[in-house]
Amino acid sequence: xxxxxxxxxxxxxxxxxxxxxxxxxxxxxxxxxxxxxxxxxxxxxxxxxxxxxxxxxxxxxxxxxxxxxxxxxxxxxxxxxxxxxxxxxxxxxxxxxxxxxxxxxxxxxxxxxxx
Amino acid sequence: xxxxxxxxxxxxxxxxxxxxxxxxxxxxxxxxxxxxxxxxxxxxxxxxxxxxxxxxxxxxxxxxxxxxxxxxxxxxxxxxxxxxxxxxxxxxxxxxxxxxxxxxxxxxxxxxxxxxxxxxxxxxxxxxxxxxxxxxxxxxxxxxxxxxxxxxxxxxx
Numbered sequence: 001x002x003x004x005x006x007x008x009x010x011x012x013x014x015x016x017x018x019x020x021x022x023x024x025x026x027x028x029x030x031x032x033x034x035x036x037x038x039x040x041x042x043x044x045x046x047x048x049x050x051x052x053x054x055x056x057x058x059x060x061x062x063x064x065x066x067x068x069x070x071x072x073x074x075x076x077x078x079x080x081x082x083x084x085x086x087x088x089x090x091x092x093x094x095x096x097x098x099x100x101x102x103x104x105x106x107x108x109x110x111x112x113x114x115x
Numbered sequence: 116x117x118x119x120x121x122x123x124x125x126x127x128x129x130x131x132x133x134x135x136x137x138x139x140x141x142x143x144x145x146x147x148x149x150x151x152x153x154x155x156x157x158x159x160x161x162x163x164x165x166x167x168x169x170x171x172x173x174x175x176x177x178x179x180x181x182x183x184x185x186x187x188x189x190x191x192x193x194x195x196x197x198x199x200x201x202x203x204x205x206x207x208x209x210x211x212x213x214x215x216x217x218x219x220x221x222x223x224x225x226x227x228x229x230x231x232x233x234x235x236x237x238x239x240x241x242x243x244x245x246x247x248x249x250x251x252x253x254x255x256x257x258x259x260x261x262x263x264x265x266x267x268x269x270x271x272x
Contacts, residue, residue, distance in 0.1 A: 007148050008141035015140020016133060019168050024124045028176065028198050029252070032205020033244045035169040038216040038236070043144050044163065045220065046229070048151070054224045056156050061220035063160025068217050071164050072210035075203050078173070082200030089177040089199035093170035104161045112157070 007047055014043040036071060063108055070104030127179070135171055143167045164213055169206050173199045208251055212244030 022034035041064060048057045074096055081092045143165050151159020177195035184191025219236035227235075 004145050004148065007144045011144025012137035012141030015143070015167050016136045019136045019140075019172060020125060020128070022168060022172050022202075023128060023175075024120050024122060026119045026121060028201045029205040029208075030118050030248060032202040032207075033209035033212070033248055035172045035202065035206035036166070036209030036213050036244070037168065038163075038213055038240055039140065040144055040147055040165055040167055041163040041216065041220070042233070042237070043140075044147055045233075047148070049224075049229055052156075054229070058221055058224040059156040060151065060160030060163055061217050061224060063157050064163040064217035065214055065221065067161040067164025068210050068214035070161075071166055071213060072207050074166060075169065075207035075210060078169075079200045079203035079207060082173075082196050082203055086193055086196045088174075089196060090170060090174035092199075092203075093166070093173050097166070097170075100166060101161075104164070108157060108161060 003047060003051060007044060010047070011040065011043040015039045036068075036075065062111075066107035066111060067100075067104045069107055070100045070102075073103045074100035132171075132175060136168070139171060140167055164210075164217065166206075169203070173202055176202045204251070205248060208247040209244045211247040212240040212242070215243040216240035 018034050018037040018039045021037070022031045025031040025034070041061075045057050045060070048060060077099055078092050078096050081087055081096070082089060143162070147159055147162035147165065150162055177199040180195035180198045181191040184194055216236045216239060219239050220232060223232045223235065
């Protein structure tokens with residue numbers, strides 16, 4: 001339970017810091033870089049190492065590469081929909097989340113089958 | 116293109132906007148931990164690259180732009196969505212840095228001290244993200260210049 005509370009507090013704080021960085025910088029394309037900051041990883045990898053060891057954290061980081069590629073496809077699709085079709089930002093961001101998960105999971109599935 | 120930091124923007128963030136980000140960020144971190152525990156580090160690791168900041172950030176960018184235009188009695192709905200799209204394009208460039216961060220952690224964690232890996236990975240994230248952003252900008256400017264040149268040629272003819 002203490003681990004979950006610690007994750008919540010550290011995660012909330014780190015995500016808030018990066019969200020503020022995304023808010024203060026201009027131009028907006030530069031500020032957008034902080035929208036894909038490794039906030040969750042920075043908040044949780046330390047806790048994971050303390051509880052489960054470095055090998056466990058390295059395995060998570062391997063999967064994170066697939067998640068990051070999925071995020072790239074997701075953010076590119078969101079950018080296209082917002083700039084060309086002009087749908088509301090929150091609707092685009094939430095409706096496209098299955099794209100992130102689908103691409104990430106497919107890449108992970110492929111990576112696990114590579115020699 | 117010069118990058119500016121506008122610290123006054125922090126004052127414009129309302130308490131409920133801070134709360135949404137904190138709660139959402141904390142919840143995603145807890146969920147990532149629980150998923151890792153239940154389904155193993157392979158599936159849990161995917162959620163280390165979950166778009167935690169982006170959805171709230173993009174909607175706030177849109178809302179702020181709309182309010183900004185409303186002060187001048189203009190409808191900023193379309194403008195807000197375009198700016199959110201530009202923000203998303205920046206996030207896509209940031210993902211290249213995010214992948215770099217993950218690769219450094221994956222390859223270096225078993226061999227180096229944790230703090231050294233964190234510093235190196237953060238440095239790689241920042242450098243790769245800025246390099247990707249800068250390269251995209253350069254290409255955009257070149258395209259605009261090329262378009263302008265084409266337009267001049269068209270007008271001259």
